[in-house]
Amino acid sequence: MTYEYILARTEGRVGIVQFNRPKAMNALNRGLMSETMDALDAFDADDAIGCMVVAGNERAFAAGADIKEMAGATPAQMLDNPFIDYWDRLRKISKPVIAAVSGYALGGGCELAMACDMIVASETARFGQPEINLGIIPGAGGTQRMTLAVGKALAMEMILNGRFLTADEAYKFGLVNRVFPAEVLLEEAVKLAGELAARAPVALRLAKEAVNAVYEMSLQAGLAHERRLFYMLFSTEDQTEGMDAFINKRKANWQGK
């Protein structure tokens, strides 16, 4: 499959989507977002793929929604804008998605990274929600996910006053999983994705679902949901295989069943 705004490829069991609008700092226009989601959906449906990586280039993961595309929009047109639907599609991806962020992850770019399951960053990464500078506020989850990730004090500074976080700050405040030199970021992201992709596939999906339920449910409902998923895994061949492999001191051979 060839795309206009992204590059998509596989490495082993990892599906990689790389934004490819370098002149516009990978601003998320409709074409880029729709191609990204098409590629992620295709990887999600492919049994040969266990985990995905979404990346930009060294200078920018993505500098936000395309300001030029939305500058003249009316509220009704923004309401009709399918932009936000792509986030809903991303939430429905069942395999883990890792964002590999180098350079700017701003506005919708930061929101997109936060909508992924893990973020790995280069030392040059900058995270920000600078929508206030445009006379708007984040609209694709920034006020919620950033606050949940870094806490109210810092989120207020970022969202009300446009403060950017460096990679080290983002790591310190729990927004990102790991920080690497820019030259090896993608390689390290793919390595981490490869580790996840080698895990028991059904358990991996349900583990992701259970962790993400924390954002959707009360503690009681989340605990009950976790328990149902836990019991369900005892109907899989991989549970039998995993426990037998442990007992017999051998490596498990996962079937995804």
Ligand code: DAK
């Ligand atoms: N959109 C369009 N073009 C962009 C862009 C963006 N977000 N960011 C950068 N570019 C373009 C620049 O216009 C420039 O293009 P030319 O002038 O060369 O044609 C080129 O990329 C290089 O940018 P700069 O010359 O500005 O490069 P610098 O290194 O000086 O600065 C920068 C890099 C990333 C700091 C700067 O470009 C910048 O501040 N960019 C804007 C960042 C920003 O404000 N992001 C938030 C966008 S608002 C929705 C929900 C959510 C949203 C939308 C809808 N719905 C519910 C429907 C999300 C909104 C946003 O993300």
